[in-house]
Amino acid sequence: MLEKIDLSKKIDKETYKKTEKEQSEKLGLLQRQCKEAGIPVMIVFEGMGASGKGTQINHLIQALDPRGFDVYANDKSTDEERMRPFLWRFFTKLPAHGRIAVFDRSWYRQVTMERFAGKIPDEDLSGAFHDIQSFERQLTDDGMVIIKLFLYVSREEQKKRFKKLESSKETSWRVTKEDWKRNTEYDRFLHICEEMLQNTDMDYAPWTIIEATDKEYAAAKIMTCVADCLEDALNKKNLNGGAKEKEVPVRSESFKAGVLSGVDLTKSISKEEYKKEIDRLQKKLEFLHSQIYRLRIPVVLGFEGWDAAGKGGVIKRLTSHLDPRGYKVYPTAAPNDIERVHHYLWRFWNHVPKAGHIAIFDRTWYGRVLVERVEGFCRESQWKQAYQEINEMESHLANAGAVVIKFWLHIDKDEQEKRFKERQANPLKQWKITEEDWRNREKWDQYESAVNEMLVRTSTTYAPWVVVEGNCKYYARVKILKTVVEALEDKIKEVNNRP
Amino acid sequence: MLEKIDLSKKIDKETYKKTEKEQSEKLGLLQRQCKEAGIPVMIVFEGMGASGKGTQINHLIQALDPRGFDVYANDKSTDEERMRPFLWRFFTKLPAHGRIAVFDRSWYRQVTMERFAGKIPDEDLSGAFHDIQSFERQLTDDGMVIIKLFLYVSREEQKKRFKKLESSKETSWRVTKEDWKRNTEYDRFLHICEEMLQNTDMDYAPWTIIEATDKEYAAAKIMTCVADCLEDALNKKNLNGGAKEKEVPVRSESFKAGVLSGVDLTKSISKEEYKKEIDRLQKKLEFLHSQIYRLRIPVVLGFEGWDAAGKGGVIKRLTSHLDPRGYKVYPTAAPNDIERVHHYLWRFWNHVPKAGHIAIFDRTWYGRVLVERVEGFCRESQWKQAYQEINEMESHLANAGAVVIKFWLHIDKDEQEKRFKERQANPLKQWKITEEDWRNREKWDQYESAVNEMLVRTSTTYAPWVVVEGNCKYYARVKILKTVVEALEDKIKEVNNRP
CATH class of the missing domain: 3.40.50.300 (P-loop containing nucleotide triphosphate hydrolases)
Structure with missing residues (x-):
């Protein structure tokens, strides 16, 4: 990082x-x-x-x-x-x-x-x-x-x-x-x-x-x-x-x-370029998916980002050409009663993908150092020790041969407000926006500080964070798919070259 | 162990x-x-x-x-x-x-x-x-x-x-x-x-x-x-x-x-045998000392044991034929003012031998889990975590190429009483016996339990404890010198065989 x-x-x-x-x-x-x-x-x-x-x-x-x-x-x-x-x-x-x-x-x-x-x-x-x-x-x-x-x-x-x-x-x-x-x-x-x-x-x-x-x-x-x-x-x-x-x-x-302060949010691409690129990348991914299945490579993709940063849209594009038997998307909400009486990483361990499979997490174990930290749902000592615990978990996955990538979808405050208002105005999207989203927005600075610390402390060589410039959705989607494609290609090459 | x-x-x-x-x-x-x-x-x-x-x-x-x-x-x-x-x-x-x-x-x-x-x-x-x-x-x-x-x-x-x-x-x-x-x-x-x-x-x-x-x-x-x-x-x-x-x-x-309960204290050898053996071993040690100096092997020998178990006598026999420039004996008393305001291992780190030298400790860092534990000079959490800390220190020494051996000189309660009384009766030895020795003796069971736990938790492959049957001083001295000789010979062989 x-x-x-x-x-x-x-x-x-x-x-x-x-x-x-x-x-x-x-x-x-x-x-x-x-x-x-x-x-x-x-x-x-x-x-x-x-x-x-x-x-x-x-x-x-x-x-x-x-x-x-x-x-x-x-x-x-x-x-x-x-x-x-x-x-x-x-x-x-x-x-x-x-x-x-x-x-x-x-x-x-x-x-x-x-x-x-x-x-x-x-x-x-x-x-x-x-x-x-x-x-x-x-x-x-x-x-x-x-x-x-x-x-x-x-x-x-x-x-x-x-x-x-x-x-x-x-x-x-x-x-x-x-x-x-x-x-x-x-x-x-x-x-x-x-x-x-x-x-x-x-x-x-x-x-x-x-x-x-x-x-x-x-x-x-x-x-x-x-x-x-x-x-x-x-x-x-x-x-x-x-x-x-x-x-x-x-x-x-x-x-x-700070990491976020250096992110260039003006990056964008045109709709035509996007269509061409996304089509190419999706076909590529389809092909790579069968390869990783054959080579038994497990893949863990984590998505975090501001509300309305476009996580859902990206995950849709990422999976649209994949064989549904080979991947699973896990949305992460507040822990349920059973999850609450276990170690906070337990529910994620339960979803560790089999070799050859892809697990996509829509929000992740990083809730510990984001929402739980900011909202005071856990003690200071707990989120402070979580950085190391999370690094250890990801290193264990990587040592078992997994590709592990985490994406932070970044937008600025103005862009978020624009998207919130669009959602409210659109009857088809109204369900996506709640009072809580507006409340979280008020804590933007606290979250930003938590995100910065998270990125610095948990981006590792074996499980890097990728900060995605998300004001332009097209740009963000292409960057993410491209990152995944390249990571899979690298891993496949590594496995094939093994003596 | x-x-x-x-x-x-x-x-x-x-x-x-x-x-x-x-x-x-x-x-x-x-x-x-x-x-x-x-x-x-x-x-x-x-x-x-x-x-x-x-x-x-x-x-x-x-x-x-x-x-x-x-x-x-x-x-x-x-x-x-x-x-x-x-x-x-x-x-x-x-x-x-x-x-x-x-x-x-x-x-x-x-x-x-x-x-x-x-x-x-x-x-x-x-x-x-x-x-x-x-x-x-x-x-x-x-x-x-x-x-x-x-x-x-x-x-x-x-x-x-x-x-x-x-x-x-x-x-x-x-x-x-x-x-x-x-x-x-x-x-x-x-x-x-x-x-x-x-x-x-x-x-x-x-x-x-x-x-x-x-x-x-x-x-x-x-x-x-x-x-x-x-x-x-x-x-x-x-x-x-x-x-x-x-x-x-x-x-x-x-x-x-228990380790101590299985120790056979009847083991003994005759005076003649002792004289012959100790002479042979001392000459051997003299020779090995120059070898380890040449090969730059550091040696750490720790001595613990019951009061009057004969630590002093052993150390005398161990060093009598050694070149005084190549070894040093460190008696360990209660920590002084300077030592008290440092980490408890600090004073021992200060006496880590140079490569090629022998450091002999008359009582050691194990005081933390013996006297400090039994007398309540440190908190329970402190002596409990000391086992790991000590193992880590000794492993660090061993990884740096050192020979590390710890001796527990064991005698039974009757033998101790006999020796205490002899000391009191002998004007030349009276200084060796104090009120404190008699007080420690009253806590024999507590010490025994602490010694057993210490032996089990800190005898490692890289820094073993050697329990020495000490009722017969001759037997004890020969066993210790023999152990040191064999450990040095093994290490010298290992170093010489290195590619």
């Missing part, structure tokens, strides 16, 4: 100054409170080269009392370190209760830079992720707060910065051959980062993506994020002493990593 | 009848309470062939209201099941809130019987364990109680039972060729079970070993274990509604899996 994140985010001078001042004071206070409460904190800076880690660390610590923190730069390991198990250098640097340790690069080096350089064989990778997960789980179980920041710039931005650094004698040494290699092979490095993020984005130690194109935006987001995490930790510590889990308010919405 | 468990445990008729009646009534009541509280429960029966799973399931459910449970027998997977991801058959069988599902074999089949039959390649193994772990974590996070029972009989006992089954026409079909194969290659199957247990003994879903030689002992232990787990779940559910975590009393000590 990294490549879809909107990196153009900026902050204006005035808002920046205001945020800077507010968060700075807040951080100082929170540091003192964490010290009193004996809460140890680790702040990890990872990310692209020249994304400004050094500058940002420097900026962040200005707000902190220097007697209460340590900064560790983690370059290549030393001889002493290489003589010991990988985690030794980090375990020995754990902050004491009430102290803060800031890491400029960290235990993630092995699964990012070293993996890129081919120094870690693929078969060691899952062990390395496992070590990281258990390391962080052990620490957070013991009360550690782990804040993980991934500073992200585009390939072009990085190139520009490298060139600028090289142009001056004082800074040119900072750009290495390896740096340039990661720029030249940016996509490969991005993919490695993507896998790192999806394997280590745990509910007890989640990642925050920092859009680092605009330095002031990044600085403000980092301060706000750190302050929020410390505040949450203090709240939780106080609550644990008292009553049961209480909802901790979600703040700083303005700094959530 | 399986092979060290005392399988001779029995129960007398009268105690059995009493336990049976008590637990039966209790189970009925607890089932109703769990139903009211909406707690779903899964009870998993795994174990050796002919260990009596069917009989025991049948016996257990007699105590339950049949309207509230389902029993699932998990034979080889059906065609329908093979067409879907591995976990599908279990996820779809989840009990609803308030119901109990009993599994006769389960999702562990793949990592036991199928692994034994060579149906699962080694490279898929860690993925399979990972699936199991996340499956159980997802469920318990959602409030599921998972009770996992491993029914264990010896090879001889199994053989006897197979023969008996075969001797009658009605039952002979129940013994298959695969059953006999697992008996013939009992040690290999045991090793597979051992690895299964150590990879899936999580604090949220721990295993209980059922010594199944005596059917009535097993039945009583199973009932008691299930009742205890349900009671704990109810307590926790009630507590979560109210104040913070409270200590749940640990009960049913009498049914804890």
Whole structure:
């Protein structure tokens, strides 16, 4: 999902100054409170080269009392370190209760830079992720707060910065051959980062993506994020002493990593083009359907999107040429009585397709992190841990050979209003629109924020999210069918090429 | 650790009848309470062939209201099941809130019987364990109680039972060729079970070993274990509604899996033999020490044991011929001020040996599950999760190439008293004995129970516990030096044979 994140985010001078001042004071206070409460904190800076880690660390610590923190730069390991198990250098640097340790690069080096350089064989990778997960789980179980920041710039931005650094004698040494290699092979490095993020984005130690194109935006987001995490930790510590889990308010919405804001909704195609394309794709799908049946490939397609974004229409076009014995559409409504007394994923597990079959979900298990989150139908801890649970479920499906794709049908608020009104005016479509649709619409911003977080946390290499520009229905339908066709073709090729 | 468990445990008729009646009534009541509280429960029966799973399931459910449970027998997977991801058959069988599902074999089949039959390649193994772990974590996070029972009989006992089954026409079909194969290659199957247990003994879903030689002992232990787990779940559910975590009393000590009860403390050797052997072994060690230095093998030796069991004397003999630049002894006392404000494993991480060096710990990180547990220096949840944390640390060391061995020096209560009195009488040794030693001695039973649980939960293939019969000091010293010598020789051979 990294490549879809909107990196153009900026902050204006005035808002920046205001945020800077507010968060700075807040951080100082929170540091003192964490010290009193004996809460140890680790702040990890990872990310692209020249994304400004050094500058940002420097900026962040200005707000902190220097007697209460340590900064560790983690370059290549030393001889002493290489003589010991990988985690030794980090375990020995754990902050004491009430102290803060800031890491400029960290235990993630092995699964990012070293993996890129081919120094870690693929078969060691899952062990390395496992070590990281258990390391962080052990620490957070013991009360550690782990804040993980991934500073992200585009390939072009990085190139520009490298060139600028090289142009001056004082800074040119900072750009290495390896740096340039990661720029030249940016996509490969991005993919490695993507896998790192999806394997280590745990509910007890989640990642925050920092859009680092605009330095002031990044600085403000980092301060706000750190302050929020410390505040949450203090709240939780106080609550644990008292009553049961209480909802901790979600703040700083303005700094959530955005995918939707970067979606170009003007994309469209003409009716003629649409007719031609959709006809071609449907015939193709018909053919591929028999292939996947023969090769026993299971397929899971999930559809989510705004009300009236056109899910129904797409599913109709998707299935019109398919053999009905080989696919099934599952509409997902509010859970019934039986479903309510089971694990929330149980009803979806019941509909896992057989090998060779297609299961199409009209709304999905993502209800947990969308409607249930926004409407408060589940506790905060529940939707927060759902990202990992859902990733695990989808990874299990993918490991069993399934094609798993999720579509987010995106329209803007105006387009939705237009469609709602059309539906109300058309006696044949009136049933499609209810009071609830209008109510949901009022919570647009909350939903948008939930959608953004969902897209960032659950788009994986094995089960990607595809954001579909849906203002033009024709464009949306063609994009979706095309995506499915290509995914099936890829999978068929993979299976046929197996030795 | 399986092979060290005392399988001779029995129960007398009268105690059995009493336990049976008590637990039966209790189970009925607890089932109703769990139903009211909406707690779903899964009870998993795994174990050796002919260990009596069917009989025991049948016996257990007699105590339950049949309207509230389902029993699932998990034979080889059906065609329908093979067409879907591995976990599908279990996820779809989840009990609803308030119901109990009993599994006769389960999702562990793949990592036991199928692994034994060579149906699962080694490279898929860690993925399979990972699936199991996340499956159980997802469920318990959602409030599921998972009770996992491993029914264990010896090879001889199994053989006897197979023969008996075969001797009658009605039952002979129940013994298959695969059953006999697992008996013939009992040690290999045991090793597979051992690895299964150590990879899936999580604090949220721990295993209980059922010594199944005596059917009535097993039945009583199973009932008691299930009742205890349900009671704990109810307590926790009630507590979560109210104040913070409270200590749940640990009960049913009498049914804890025992290792110590099977230790033969009469083992001894003569002074002459001792002198000859110790001399030979020390010279051998001196030679091996230079080898491991050359090959850069790190070595971690941990010593635990009863007060006055002879740890100091052993460590002296172990190190007397070693180059002091190549080893270090770390005595472990109560944590100091600095250590107290760090993670409890931090101080031990600081002493992880460099490659090629030996670290000897006189008392270890196991203090967490011994003295801290018994004396209440940490919370129940903390020592319970420590088993997994410690296993993870030791596995990290072993993966980095280290030899890791832990010794439990065992003596009986009489021997300890004798030694205490000797120390008091001897002016040169008086410093070795304090009031605290006498106080600890009063808690012998509590410590014994903690030691048994520690040995069962943390003896792993990569970092085994060695229980040392210590009433005869000569015997103990020779056994320990011999164990170290053999482990080093094995490791050196392994490293030298590496391509």
